[in-house]
Amino acid sequence: xxxxxxxxxxxxxxxxxxxxxxxxxxxxxxxxxxxxxxxxxxxxxxxxxxxxxxxxxxxxxxxxxxxxxxxxxxxxxxxxxxxxxxxxxxxxxxxxxxxxxxxxxxxxxxxxx
Amino acid sequence: xxxxxxxxxxxxxxxxxxxxxxxxxxxxxxxxxxxxxxxxxxxxxxxxxxxxxxxxxxxxxxxxxxxxxxxxxxxxxxxxxxxxxxxxxxxxxxxxxxxxxxxxxxxxxxxx
Numbered sequence: 054x055x056x057x058x059x060x061x062x063x064x065x066x067x068x069x070x071x072x073x074x075x076x077x078x079x080x081x082x083x084x085x086x087x088x089x090x091x092x093x094x095x096x097x098x099x100x101x102x103x104x105x106x107x108x109x110x111x112x113x114x115x116x117x118x119x120x121x122x123x124x125x126x127x128x129x130x131x132x133x134x135x136x137x138x139x140x141x142x143x144x145x146x147x148x149x150x151x152x153x154x155x156x157x158x159x160x161x162x163x164x165x166x
Numbered sequence: 167x168x169x170x171x172x173x174x175x176x177x178x179x180x181x182x183x184x185x186x187x188x189x190x191x192x193x194x195x196x197x198x199x200x201x202x203x204x205x206x207x208x209x210x211x212x213x214x215x216x217x218x219x220x221x222x223x224x225x226x227x228x229x230x231x232x233x234x235x236x237x238x239x240x241x242x243x244x245x246x247x248x249x250x251x252x253x254x255x256x257x258x259x260x261x262x263x264x265x266x267x268x269x270x271x272x273x274x275x276x277x278x
């Protein structure tokens with residue numbers, strides 16, 4: 054089966070600019086996750102969707118980050134405006150449902166200048 | 167607040183040596199997973215442990231879940247350069263829904 058697809062792989066922007074990431078989960082996976090992974094650390098959950106509804110966004114900086122999952126399939130994560138501390142790898146993962154193994158994409162590496 | 171602390175943070179060993187990575191918390195987890203992540207890739211699931219005291223083996227890797235379901239360990243026997251990577255533990259906690267919390271990570275380098 055095809056894995057989780059993410060794009061772009063790399064993005065370099067200046068602070069205060071905006072950026073968007075895209076994720077296409079494994080077909081049939083109802084649960085989709087966005088994680089932020091700062092260099093040398095473990096991933097931190099930003100938001101979890103169940104189909105097109107938000108289950109948990111308690112660690113999403115809502116003043117600058119937003120995410121949506123249209124029609125319960127693809128998802129986009131947006132940062133506007135970006136700050137230097139947003140430099141990280143943004144990982145998308147999906148699972149059949151909440152407690153099942155998560156399958157990760159290869160991530161988008163974001164650098165803020 | 168980091169719920170899961172891993173130790174050591176970094177480990178550099180020679181091929182053939184044994185090692186143990188620890189994952190500790192004050193919280194109880196319904197299950198615990200171990201992932202390995204290589205540069206430029208997402209984490210890949212190695213194992214899930216569910217029962218307190220459970221031991222699972224995956225070739226040269228042995229995973230143990232603590233009796234109280236608060237901690238876990240990963241033991242690698244006769245490490246090989248292919249074992250190099252970032253090892254992450256992750257625990258499921260239930261707060262109305264199941265949430266997966268990742269540990270701080272252990273970076274392993276195995277030299278030939």
